[in-house]
Amino acid sequence: MKRILIFSTALSLVLAGIIYTKSTLAKTCHPIRDINPIVFIHGGSGSGGQFESQALRFASNLYPRDYLHVLEYDSRFSIETLNDVHARLDRLISDIQEETGADQIDLIGHSYGGLVSYEYIESSTERAMKIARYVSVDSFSSPHDRVPAGIPTLALWGQYGTCQGCSIVGAKNVTITNHTHVQMATSAESFVEMYKFFTSRKPFTKEILPEHHGRIEIAGRAVLFPQNVGVAGATLEIWEVKGSTGKRKGKHPIAVYMLDATGAWGPVTVKQGAYYEFSLVREAFIHHFYAEPFTRSNYLVRLNAEKPGAGIGDLLDRSDHHTNIVIIRYNELRGNQDGNNDALEINGINVISPATHPMSRFVTATFVFDKGVDGVSNLGVATPPPSLFTFMTGVDLYIPGITPPDSTVSVVLTPANSGGKTQRINIPNWASLSDRAMVLFHDYIQSPPHKKGKRMHEN
Numbered sequence: 001m002k003r004i005l006i007f008s009t010a011l012s013l014v015l016a017g018i019i020y021t022k023s024t025l026a027k028t029c030h031p032i033r034d035i036n037p038i039v040f041i042h043g044g045s046g047s048g049g050q051f052e053s054q055a056l057r058f059a060s061n062l063y064p065r066d067y068l069h070v071l072e073y074d075s076r077f078s079i080e081t082l083n084d085v086h087a088r089l090d091r092l093i094s095d096i097q098e099e100t101g102a103d104q105i106d107l108i109g110h111s112y113g114g115l116v117s118y119e120y121i122e123s124s125t126e127r128a129m130k131i132a133r134y135v136s137v138d139s140f141s142s143p144h145d146r147v148p149a150g151i152p153t154l155a156l157w158g159q160y161g162t163c164q165g166c167s168i169v170g171a172k173n174v175t176i177t178n179h180t181h182v183q184m185a186t187s188a189e190s191f192v193e194m195y196k197f198f199t200s201r202k203p204f205t206k207e208i209l210p211e212h213h214g215r216i217e218i219a220g221r222a223v224l225f226p227q228n229v230g231v232a233g234a235t236l237e238i239w240e241v242k243g244s245t246g247k248r249k250g251k252h253p254i255a256v257y258m259l260d261a262t263g264a265w266g267p268v269t270v271k272q273g274a275y276y277e278f279s280l281v282r283e284a285f286i287h288h289f290y291a292e293p294f295t296r297s298n299y300l301v302r303l304n305a306e307k308p309g310a311g312i313g314d315l316l317d318r319s320d321h322h323t324n325i326v327i328i329r330y331n332e333l334r335g336n337q338d339g340n341n342d343a344l345e346i347n348g349i350n351v352i353s354p355a356t357h358p359m360s361r362f363v364t365a366t367f368v369f370d371k372g373v374d375g376v377s378n379l380g381v382a383t384p385p386p387s388l389f390t391f392m393t394g395v396d397l398y399i400p401g402i403t404p405p406d407s408t409v410s411v412v413l414t415p416a417n418s419g420g421k422t423q424r425i426n427i428p429n430w431a432s433l434s435d436r437a438m439v440l441f442h443d444y445i446q447s448p449p450h451k452k453g454k455r456m457h458e459n
Contacts, residue, residue: 043111049302060209072228104132114139121148219266220301230263246427284308323401324432331443371396
């Protein structure tokens, strides 16, 4: 009875909008007692951005900010070895222990990150003792005949993932229906399973709750894809923009950062619900990132760029009169599911088709460009070079562009099973010769967060 009363009281406080500090959390709320910090390790061609939504959900369920971490690495191992990655994980865990006082962490490995995690745990008894619980997320790479070092393990699998019908002997195995590979790392359903495994109880909510005061913090990294090293020497300008056009508000950015080798920026205070452009200025070109509005403080914003002359963007046809756009959603876009497909409309034209977005390709990045610079669109065909790579596809769509921009490009995503709800980001029509544009959609869509007058909590 006492436990039920404490739980009910805590939930009531959350819904009432009580503001907690880290110290009062530990003293007053049963739901956050006996938790461990979390470290997420991404898979191949991934980044900490694939833990962004889950971190916001854990924060919505009273996990403190310093309990949520990611380890990013070069998944092609072109600039570091697996031993290097494990050594950096040692340092990260040591830093977390020093900051939080925690004896152990909970570890999550997605896809190839499962193998990175598994081999870390198995490499020594000392390392295994740092891990309280381990979650393997749709990881076909790691061994399936045993759990690592006997550590309590949850194995999550997607019905349409990369290892359909798989299981790990000795683990708690859960298959989530209608889920694909990347979606398994980011969905609300997988969050619920992870939260229950880490805490032995259900979360208060699987939604991402807004903070109540209207101004929040954001921070993150600008990195070179896929090595995940910082874009050293670049300048990052953060602009508030008009949601209707993507045009910048005011004459000056709200923040400017000269990036070092880490690529880290922020935190910067922004308005809840406002639209922002992140302009990454380099000598070769300017990279413009446009994101959906932020609802709560977010410290895992990832701006994935490329090394000039060595990225896929350099292989796209460019000109001074058309626009190239890369559209990202860390939940596969589906185009061959017979009436259960996503729709991605650019200036009213749906670019998703069975050929460009088959579910088996796990497409999270859609490169839209004018193939051949001929002013002619050829939809319904997977266009190289992006279509040659896993998680990517190419679409030949002519979008008039010029720098400085003279019009707006409308990008509207209607997710499958959303009941017709849409996500919209409007951007200027930058010319692809000198400017690159990336549109960052949330990998979830939610109902309006709360009714007028109802306040939510914050960490």
